[in-house]
Amino acid sequence: MDNAQLRIENDILKLAMQAEFGAEFMDFADIPPEVENNFLKMVRKVEEMEREAPLISVFDFVGRPLVPHSDEIADDAIDAELEKLYAVLEGNDLSLVSIRDYPPRHMYKFITEELFPFEMQDVRMPGMVGIFCYEDFHFEPEEDIRGVIMSFLYGWEKLQWRNPKELIEEHPVQPGGNMVTQESLIRHMILEAGKFSSVQSLEYNLHSIEVKWTDELFGMGYALGEMRYMATFPDGSEQWFEGECKFCCGTLGEEWRLHYFQIPGFTWNGKWLDYE
Incomplete structure (x- = not known):
């Protein structure tokens, strides 16, 4: 043909x-x-x-292996036992991945107590691997919000963001309920970062993250903390900025993104923002 x-x-x-x-x-x-x-x-x-294909448990799919209960495993043996579980999964063309790192005993308990009872379709094909993601079972919005804030602050330290649209909500809502355009907020971020020639020694601590859901998909996240950094101006002068930081994030059931934030050294000026 x-x-x-x-x-x-x-x-x-x-x-x-x-x-x-x-x-x-x-x-x-x-x-x-x-x-x-x-x-x-x-x-x-x-x-x-x-x-x-019929539905069967992951435990049945991998051959109902004999595994000790998590409480029966000593601390110095948990790593080896977890590796055995991963080998059992891989030997049956299954893979468990996670976005973040978790303690070995935590992952062992997850596999034996949550993943093994999970039902899947009994389908096997050479070269096909079934992939499970831990975060699909344990949605942790606080960690997702923390990740967005970390990415934003990393960009602030570098005085540039690789793809700021991935950090800023498409229709950011400011305090008081005013909605601004994503483009103008990003433009304002870049202008504020342009005040400095460099930022050094940035430190921060987020001591509280609160999540509120209006329904199953729409949520708002609020984070409070403190931060400090040394900024160098184009004329060579230096200044320490330190104080409280605040972040407001939102989601429509997918990724969390920033609506509004307050950090030391960042000045909000309405003339740079386009309101919708």
Whole structure:
């Protein structure tokens, strides 16, 4: 079959899977048609198997291994026992990942007490690995908020942000309920950072993070703390800035982003903001 025929077959396969499974596909323009064809056929086979496969526990899927209870394992042996569990998962084409690091005993308890009872479809295929993410089981908004703030402060220390749109809410709400444009808030951040030629010795401590949910998806997060840093001005003069810092974040069920913040050395000036 030549490339033109393969492309036609690939288009038909994609249309069929979109109609049958609701599948969505990226643009495969740079992939050879025979490679795309093999990929599409593999995806279709997996979809068909998953539709017909029964649900079983992860524990049954990995062969019901004999594992000691967490309380029975000594502190100096927990690392080795956790590695055995990871080996059992990997030996059955399963993988457990986490965004952050957690104590070994915590992860051992998670695998044996939460992941093992979790039901999955009994599907096995050479080369296919099932991936579980710890944070999908334990949503921790406080840590997500802390991560956004850390990224913002890292950019403040560097006096630039690689992609500030990933940090700032699309429609930031200021104190009092006024909504400003994302572009103007980012522009103001860059102007304020431009007051300095460098920032050194930045330290901060977030001593409280509070989360409030208005429904299952929309939430607001508030963080309070203290910070200090040494700033150098373009004329060579230096000044310590220190004091209270405040951050207000929001989410619509996905990533947390900043609405508003107060940090020492940052001046809010309404003339730089465009209100919606």
